[in-house]
Amino acid sequence: MVTTSIGQMNNETAKGIYRAATRHVDLMVNAGKIAPANAENAWAQLVVKEMMKRGLSVPKDIAARAGVDAAAGAPAAALSAPAVATNTAKVAATATARDSARSVLRAGAPVALALFLLEGAHTGYRLFKGDIDLAEAGRRTAESAGSNAGGLGGAMLGAAAGTAILPFLGAAAGGLLLGAAGSVAGRKLVRIFTR
Incomplete structure (x- = not known):
C-alpha cells in the first residue's frame, strides 16, 4: 500500500493545476483570446481560482501576480477574468x-x-x-x-x-x-x- 502525506498530495495537486493552467493559457494565446503580454497575469488568476476552489493555500507570489490578496480568501468567482473565462x-x-x-x-x-x-x-x-x-x-x-x-x-x-x-x-x-x-x-x- 502506498502512503503519502497530505502535503505531498497537495503539492501534486498544485503541480497539476499549474500544468493545466499553462496549457489553457497557451491555447488562449494561440487563439488570440489573450494577449501574450497578459498571459502571466491570466495564468496566475486561473491558478488562484483553481487552488481556492480546492481549498489549497495560494503562494503569495502567485497571488500577487494575480492581483489578489491570498490571505483575504477572495471567493473564486471574484477571480474570473473575461479572458480566463472564455470557453x-x-x-x-x-x-x-x-x-x-x-x-x-x-x-x-x-x-x-x-x-x-x-x-x-x-x-x-x-x-x-x-x-x-x-x-x-x-x-x-x-x-x-x-x-x-x-x-x-x-x-x-x-x-x-x-x-x-x-x-x-x-x-x-x-x-x-x-x-x-x-x-x-x-x-x-x-x-x-x-x-
Whole structure:
C-alpha cells in the first residue's frame, strides 16, 4: 500500500493545476483570446481560482501576480477574468480542427501530387502513341490538376469540420465525403473553364 502525506498530495495537486493552467493559457494565446503580454497575469488568476476552489493555500507570489490578496480568501468567482473565462473547449476544438486539416495536407499533398504525375504520365503516353491530340492532352492535364486540388482542399475542409463535430470519426467521414465532392467539383470547374 502506498502512503503519502497530505502535503505531498497537495503539492501534486498544485503541480497539476499549474500544468493545466499553462496549457489553457497557451491555447488562449494561440487563439488570440489573450494577449501574450497578459498571459502571466491570466495564468496566475486561473491558478488562484483553481487552488481556492480546492481549498489549497495560494503562494503569495502567485497571488500577487494575480492581483489578489491570498490571505483575504477572495471567493473564486471574484477571480474570473473575461479572458480566463472564455470557453476552453471551443478553443481546443478549433485548435484540433486546424491540426486535422494540417495533417490531411501533410499526408494528402504527396498523394495528390503522385496521382497528378501518374495521370500526366498516362496522358503523355496516349499523346505520344497518337490516341489523343495536344488539345485533349492539355484538357486532361488541367482536369487532373483540378480534380486533385479540389479533392485535397475538400478533404482538408471535411477533416476540420468533422473534427469539430465528432473527433476522429468525424474527421475521417468529413475528409472522405468532402474530398470526393471536392474532386468532382474541381474536375467540373476545369471543364467549365476549358470549353
